[in-house]
Amino acid sequence: MYKSQYIVISVAIIMIIGLALLPRVVVDNDKILSEEQVSGEAHSDPDNEEGILAEDYEKISKSIQSFYGSKSKEEKASILEEIIGEFKAINRYDSAAVYAEYFAIEYPEDNNFQKAGEIYFEAFTFAFDSEKKKRLAVKTREIFQRVLDNNPGLLDLKTKIGLTYMSSENPMQGIMMIRAVLEQDPDNELAISNMGVLAMQSGQYNKALARFQKLIELNPQDMQARFYLGVCYKELGEKEKAREILNLVKSQESNPDVLSMVDKVLSEID
Incomplete structure (x- = not known):
């Protein structure tokens, strides 16, 4: 990745x-x-x-x-x-x-x-x-x-439109659009990911944790979701779980930039 x-x-x-x-x-x-x-x-x-x-x-x-x-x-x-x-x-x-x-x-x-x-x-x-x-x-x-x-079923595009509103004067419009995608397709991975990150941004790590756990259920090979899950566990004070998950991500990745990100979070745990 x-x-x-x-x-x-x-x-x-x-x-x-x-x-x-x-x-x-x-x-x-x-x-x-x-x-x-x-x-x-x-x-x-x-x-x-x-x-x-x-x-x-x-x-x-x-x-x-x-x-x-x-x-x-x-x-x-x-x-x-x-x-x-x-x-x-x-x-x-x-x-x-x-x-x-x-x-x-x-x-x-x-x-x-x-x-x-x-x-x-x-x-x-x-x-x-x-x-x-x-x-x-x-x-x-x-x-x-x-x-x-012409293609209303392309829900990932709706999610991305929602993301563009996050830097506007009306970020709630973007949030509502992404929520609407999840109402239409509760398993939409892009929308789940973004709602998880949004929960992290607002400090709602329990909610974010649930989002990323859902993603891993849908796709156990999703290392991005596991990375964010590890960050959530870290922020919730569950250091051992965080360390275990982040080390798993580290073992599956070869990209030096990604490894640097993982190492940074791990160093904050230790």
């Missing part, structure tokens, strides 16, 4: 991680943008160019030129994957989302918009600046809602 799997939920609620500021780009869903509109916004803005190494910028620019020059949907989709990977590699998630959205506008299929929304959600998750986070939250909701209008 990667570190992002541990932090994506808690970051969205607690906002404990930030990366470099993402470029200021917003795309209008209601119209197809021209090459000049998208490429101009994405690449002429000083905030976008700042911090990008020359070799990275040159590589991405070539991919973007190929993207616009392609006449084939399949070829353009393949180049889009390259662009997304290149932008993510330098932590420019919202730039990656812009091109995913451009592709979805050109080929308006729900799966294409969902892909763009997922990348906007990633950008929202890792954004540090509050105004940027709000803007990305709005963009994520806009695109996910478009997909949900």
Whole structure:
């Protein structure tokens, strides 16, 4: 399991991680943008160019030129994957989302918009600046809602929309949305995880404990749930249970970032 799997939920609620500021780009869903509109916004803005190494910028620019020059949907989709990977590699998630959205506008299929929304959600998750986070939250909701209008059963998207409200002026709206998901599907793992982390944030460790125990019942291999369960036991003063669970997580993980997180909690127990 990667570190992002541990932090994506808690970051969205607690906002404990930030990366470099993402470029200021917003795309209008209601119209197809021209090459000049998208490429101009994405690449002429000083905030976008700042911090990008020359070799990275040159590589991405070539991919973007190929993207616009392609006449084939399949070829353009393949180049889009390259662009997304290149932008993510330098932590420019919202730039990656812009091109995913451009592709979805050109080929308006729900799966294409969902892909763009997922990348906007990633950008929202890792954004540090509050105004940027709000803007990305709005963009994520806009695109996910478009997909949900045609696919109301995609409950994970509803949960993620709820998460975007956690950084807004009305976080209760987000909580109510996630609760509504659980009313519709009591076994929805993403919603259970987020309600568990939210309970931890508010110091309700007994409630959080129940959430993570439920997750482990649903999926015994869920090391993320076991990690949070160990943290809950630690906070409730049950040190031996916490140590046992965290050592189990440690034995199942190889990612150094995750191991560092586990070791930090274990050191606080000892």
